[in-house]
Amino acid sequence: MKTFVSENNLSSEVQRHRKLYTMLLDAIPSSVLMLDRDMKVISANHNFLKKSRRSTQNTIGFPLVDIFPTIILNTMNIPQQIRGVFKSGNATGGNRMSYRSPGLPMNIYYYRIFPFTWKGVVENVMLLMDDVTEQIRLSEEVQRVERHLASIIDSATDIIISTDTGGRILSWNPAVEKISGYTFPEMKGRSFIEYLPIEKQKDMHEVFTQMKNGRQSRQAEWELITKDGTTIRVSWVFSPMKDEHGNTAAIVGVGRDLTERLKLEAELLKSQKFAALGVMAGGIAHEIRNPLAICSSAAQFLQNDDISTEFRKECGEKIYTGIQRASIIIENLLRFARPSTNSHMERICLNSLVEDTIPLVHNQAKIQQIKIKITIYRKNIFISANASMLQQVLINLFLNAIQSMPDGGKIELSITRSGGDVLIRIMDTGTGILKQDIDKIFDPFYTTSPVGRGTGLGLSISYAIVKQHMGTIEVESNKDSGCTFTVRLPLL
């Protein structure tokens, strides 16, 4: 603190106080100016001089107007405020002022004017200024970031919700409003679980409990019930929002409306099914024409008058049997070809599904001299599945195996149990898959078949179907030693 009072004229105690006062003022990050009634500067602290790039010589004893740009003094009415403080003896409230020292970037100060009263008289005023440029810049930045984050959430087409740890809705982005029809004010504070189908509510409760207990995140495909009562399939990811102590403070759910994707998948499923049918057609044609040929010959025999009653009866039986056989083949085909619109899972018997599937691939296997062997560890294995979709997986795996054995071979289907899962293993003795190709085989349109023989969709569709069944599909293979596909599905 620089003052123009000579240090020599003061007592040692006063000098001590003065030194302490100077030290304090120089130590604080604020800028401090002391002014007399004539608005001349009687002292200025170190920070003021540094910030305004001034020295004691051109500051102390100079009028305020020489130190501050007139424009600031006038805009802020500082001289008037100072006079008011001298008059009232009361400090002013805090105010902001922007100030740019020549050659320096704009600074923003928060200032107050305090009176220094001695024996009832205001002798001086103190102008105290704090540089708040950085704080303001930071808070503007924080606001900008906040606005940015908010607009990300508002612009997202995915559902983004947050709930407290008890599952009460805290926030709900516009995407959910659009998808569900419920506005945020309608939903705020309500239990999220209410908007799920009854059978999924227990699972959701469990997710909330897991999140509360620190589980990282959880994926699920659950329906959301909309305002008009319809259900929408949503793929969810729930994650815990942690506070600074690492405790779960809230739960964030991000969901994607699967309606469009499911529609596309259904289309793809259907077209792949027809492609599989195309492959099967050769085998089926052969298999149907055999009983037809028997019927045809027998019918021609019946046209002769001179045949025995016994032979006539025999012909009738052959025709009847032949028609039955052809009809069974066609029925199996229809069962497979019939586009299944529902994608619902139900309790199905895996043994029956295998039994229904084998006749469909049997024809194709037979014409390629391929033997099929089946081993199932027990009767009545129940799983939750969509029978038509799972059958498509089995057919695809069988056709794949059959295609890999143009010169005949063996397919072994085995069903075993592994903990809470069932393993469906389809092993062939075909050409196998090259090591470098093994990662690509589940990619859509990847095929090693000649043009017109395979679409390259069978395995990628099978992969998607198995995933939808909460299962996995794996392949092991070596070139020339055949390959083994293993489908793992949870048991009921």
Place this chain on the structure above:
Amino acid sequence: MNDHKDIYLIVDDEPDMCWAFQNLLAQNNILSKNALNGRQALHLIRKESFKAVFVDAKLPDIDGLDLAKKIREVSRGLRLIMVSGYFYRDDPAIRKALEEGLISDFISKPFQNQEILSVLKNIH
């Protein structure tokens, strides 16, 4: 119509198909034997002499056209007639087999009994 010592071989894995053939030939006083697979067929052909062979295109142990090649190795002059529901008459595989003389005729299933009889007539 035919010499009684002429015997025809029918190779088809479908017993009822063999039944139809056998009856059709028997009605025309023709003797025939059946083989349900390629192995049986080759065995019979090595052992006995046949006037002609009716071969199915798809057998449990061998493809009909492959069997035809094997038969050719055993008995060069034996007439082979392919009877199948798997191929159609203009099928490239069949046209090639006919051109190469691997088979002398092709009859698709289901057939008219008369088609079989006409083929037999041509053999004589």
